Amino acid sequence: MSKKVLIISASPRKGGNSDLLCEQFxxxxxxxxxxxxxxxxxxxxxNYCLGCGVCNSTHSCVQKDGMKDLLDKMVNANVxxxxxxxxxxxxxxxxxxxxxxxxxRYTEISNKDFYFILSAADTEKANLKPxxxxxxxxxxxxxxxxxxxxxxxxxxxxxxxxxxxxxxxKEAYEMGKKC
Numbered sequence: 001m002s003k004k005v006l007i008i009s010a011s012p013r014k015g016g017n018s019d020l021l022c023e024q025f026x027x028x029x030x031x032x033x034x035x036x037x038x039x040x041x042x043x044x045x046x047n048y049c050l051g052c053g054v055c056n057s058t059h060s061c062v063q064k065d066g067m068k069d070l071l072d073k074m075v076n077a078n079v080x081x082x083x084x085x086x087x088x089x090x091x092x093x094x095x096x097x098x099x100x101x102x103x104x105r106y107t108e109i110s111n112k113d114f115y116f117i118l119s120a121a122d123t124e125k126a127n128l129k130p131x132x133x134x135x136x137x138x139x140x141x142x143x144x145x146x147x148x149x150x151x152x153x154x155x156x157x158x159x160x161x162x163x164x165x166x167x168x169x170k171e172a173y174e175m176g177k178k179c
Contacts, residue, residue, distance in 0.1 A: 005029045005179060006077035007038040008070075010084040010095035014042075017119035017154050017163035018083045021172040025081055025117065025152070028176025034079075039070060041094045046070075048097055055104035067101045075108045079149075079179050082135055083117035089130040099138050111145035115175060119154035119163055128153060150175045 007026055011019035022038055029036045044066035054062050061067060074080060084091040102109065116135050118128050132151060139146045152175060154168040163169055 003034045003078040003179065004076060005034045005036040005079040005081065005176075006073050007036065007081040008041065008083065008095070008098065009038060010041045010082075010092050010098065011119075012042050012085070012092065012094060013160060015160050016085060017157040017160065018085045018117055020161065020163050021117045021119060021152055021154050021168060022081065022083045024169055024172035025115070025176035025179075028173040029079075029179050030176075032177045032179070034179065037073065039073065041098055044070070046094075046097055046101055049100040049103065059104050061101065061104050067098075070098070071102065071105045071109075074102070074112075075105060077112065079113045079115070080109075081115045081117060082139075084119075084131070086118050086120040086122070086128050086131045089127060090134055091131050096134075102138075106142055107144070109143050109146075112143070113147050113149045113179065114139045115149050115179065116151045117154070117172065118152070119157045119168075121156070121158040123156040125153045125155055128155065149179065 007022050009022045047063050047065050084095045152172045154163040157163040
């Protein structure tokens with residue numbers, strides 16, 4: 001059965017390690033026959049949440065930026081991949097801003113399969129636990145009926161492209177094939 005797969009890459013640099021892992025996941029998912037779209041947060045415009053609360057009753061944000069289209073894509077996807085480099089033990093600011101802006105329609109982002117892709121210079125997976133728990137706080141604790149299907153840890157990747165030499169590179173491809 002073909003699925004709609006949405007990959008959200010928060011990599012700030014083109015060819016960055018988390019972005020390269022996204023490409024591998026995408027390649028595997030396409031080969032498995034899924035419809036796949038990758039969104040690069042760095043290419044869009046997403047403002048910080050204003051905390052105004054208007055969206056709590058209107059289910060739409062007062063800000064007119066790229067977030068509305070991304071929320072539509074999330075609601076329509078079967079599988080969502082959240083990818084981020086890990087800085088100081090947590091997700092990067094672009095992904096956090098994106099997650100904060102999901103408030104208007106977060107109740108509609110339900111019954112999805114989620115995958116996490118993380119890259120870090122740190123060599124220990126255990127040190128990425130705060131980043132994983134932050135992602136789980138969003139997906140498991142805030143969204144209904146979601147399933148965490150896998151995590152790809154691109155650890156030990158400092159320079160752009162380092163991840164190509166790591167097991168995570170192949171793991172991303174294989175996980176994409178199985179999504």
